[in-house]
Amino acid sequence: MKAWTYDDASDPVKAPAAFGAKLKGAPFKTLTPRRLDWTSGGVMIDGLPRDKYALIADGTVTLPAGKYTMDVISDDGIKVWIDGTLVIDRWSVHESELDHAALAGGTHKIKVQYFESTGWSELAVRFRRD
Numbered sequence: 001m002k003a004w005t006y007d008d009a010s011d012p013v014k015a016p017a018a019f020g021a022k023l024k025g026a027p028f029k030t031l032t033p034r035r036l037d038w039t040s041g042g043v044m045i046d047g048l049p050r051d052k053y054a055l056i057a058d059g060t061v062t063l064p065a066g067k068y069t070m071d072v073i074s075d076d077g078i079k080v081w082i083d084g085t086l087v088i089d090r091w092s093v094h095e096s097e098l099d100h101a102a103l104a105g106g107t108h109k110i111k112v113q114y115f116e117s118t119g120w121s122e123l124a125v126r127f128r129r130d
Contacts, residue, residue, distance in 0.1 A: 001036075001057040002027035003048055012054065012077055012115045013092060019115075023054065033057075036112060036125040044121045054115040055123070065105040067130040072099045074114060075122040081111040093117045102130075 004027050010018040029047055036057055038044045072080055072088055075096040080088035087101035114123050 001031045001033060001055055003029040003031065003045075004054045005049060006052050006054060006115070011117075019054070023056065036123055038124070039122045041120055044116065044123070050121075051116060051118040054113070056114075057110075057112045059110055060107055061110055061127060062107045063103070063105045063127060063129075068103050068105065068127050069130055070101045070103060070110075071124075071126045071128065072101070072112075073097070073122055073124040074099070075120050076117045077113075077115040078123070079113040080125075081109075083109050096120070096122045103127075 004022055004025070006012065006019060006022055009015060010022045012019040031045065031047075043050050070080070070082070072078060073096055074090060076093045077091045078088060078099070079086060079091055080099075080101060082101060082103055088099045090097060090099055110125075112125060
């Protein structure tokens with residue numbers, strides 16, 4: 001997972017082109033978490049600022065045969081891709097919101113793009129069998 005900071009000139013909602021350009025630059029921090037599951041009224045992850053940062057996490061998940069739902073909780077902006085297809089797009093400043101995406105068993109490439117504006121922060125990605 002890679003992390004970037006941003007400012008008002010590269011705000012993800014108000015200045016998406018400048019934000020996109022920022023994400024093409026070098027991240028200020030690289031992390032290797034086992035999962036995406038954080039909630040905080042302060043600093044969400046050691047080494048990150050409290051506000052105005054973005055994360056991109058890429059990985060794979062292998063699920064046994066069957067039907068599954070990916071539950072994603074975010075505060076603030078979130079985009080999620082499964083196997084290259086955008087399945088969740090809540091790219092806004094918002095309070096904690098729950099989104100879902102269906103997927104079948106097997107191995108899937110997952111990409112999560114997240115930004116934290118100010119205040120409370122939350123990011124959780126979980127898979128459950130239907």
